[in-house]
Amino acid sequence: MIFKAVIFDLDGTLLDSLQDLAETLNTVLSLHGLPVHELNEYRLLVGYGMQELVRKAVPEKLNSDDALIDTLLGEMKEKYSRTWKNNTRPYPGIAELLDWLARTGLKKGILSNKPDEFTKLCVETLLSSWQFDLVMGHHEGIRHKPDPEGALQIAATFGCSPEEILYIGDSSVDMQTAKAAGMFPLGVLWGFRSEEELRNHGAGALAKVPDDIRKYLSR
Numbered sequence: 626m627i628f629k630a631v632i633f634d635l636d637g638t639l640l641d642s643l644q645d646l647a648e649t650l651n652t653v654l655s656l657h658g659l660p661v662h663e664l665n666e667y668r669l670l671v672g673y674g675m676q677e678l679v680r681k682a683v684p685e686k687l688n689s690d691d692a693l694i695d696t697l698l699g700e701m702k703e704k705y706s707r708t709w710k711n712n713t714r715p716y717p718g719i720a721e722l723l724d725w726l727a728r729t730g731l732k733k734g735i736l737s738n739k740p741d742e743f744t745k746l747c748v749e750t751l752l753s754s755w756q757f758d759l760v761m762g763h764h765e766g767i768r769h770k771p772d773p774e775g776a777l778q779i780a781a782t783f784g785c786s787p788e789e790i791l792y793i794g795d796s797s798v799d800m801q802t803a804k805a806a807g808m809f810p811l812g813v814l815w816g817f818r819s820e821e822e823l824r825n826h827g828a829g830a831l832a833k834v835p836d837d838i839r840k841y842l843s844r
């Protein structure tokens with residue numbers, strides 16, 4: 626195997642979290658008399674971190690009102706801390722993939738633009754059957770993906786060079802992150818974004834189902 630480690634994105638890759646994010650933010654928007662969005666519209670809004678999610682969800686004329694964005698973000702975090710696991714689950718086939726990975730000896734990391742506290746809460750609760758060597762959500766002092774900073778920190782912790790890492794994600798942000806870090810970008814087709822987006826942003830391989838990743842790693 627040419628890879629020594631894998632890094633997974635979280636939302637849209639390991640976990641189907643769209644509904645809880647969408648419903649929670651729609652509740653916050655409604656409380657402020659702001660227009661809400663259809664579930665499918667959220668596919669394009671999630672992926673840049675929670676602050677950007679809020680900013681993208683408010684009407685354009687309000688999206689540079691930092692005080693409003695801060696207020697909505699605070700309310701979103703407060704509500705999401707109670708709603709995040711209403712519907713959020715690992716995608717079908719993820720359990721089997723993680724079982725298989727556990728037997729390979731590959732190191733496993735998670736890198737998310739979701740705030741670190743929610744990233745860890747999701748992983749500790751919904752993916753507790755598996756050991757991850759490092760779980761990193763967005764936190765103070767680190768730039769959001771697609772900046773490669775987080776991915777490179779994980780590589781350094783693993784003692785791997787970037788080329789030895791398979792980076793697995795569902796969005797253009799993930800493909801750009803992998804490329805910027807010098808890792809191999811593998812795009813998954815069960816997540817929030819389209820095959821076209823993944824191809825256009827440099828996916829080196831695509832997986833239709835989680836088992837395709839096992840096949841890819843076993844070549």
Ligand SMILES: O=C(O)COP(=O)(O)O
Pocket residue numbers: 634635636637671672673674675678736737738739740770
């Ligand atoms: O909360 C987000 O922006 C999505 O996070 P992700 O990086 O796990 O897709």
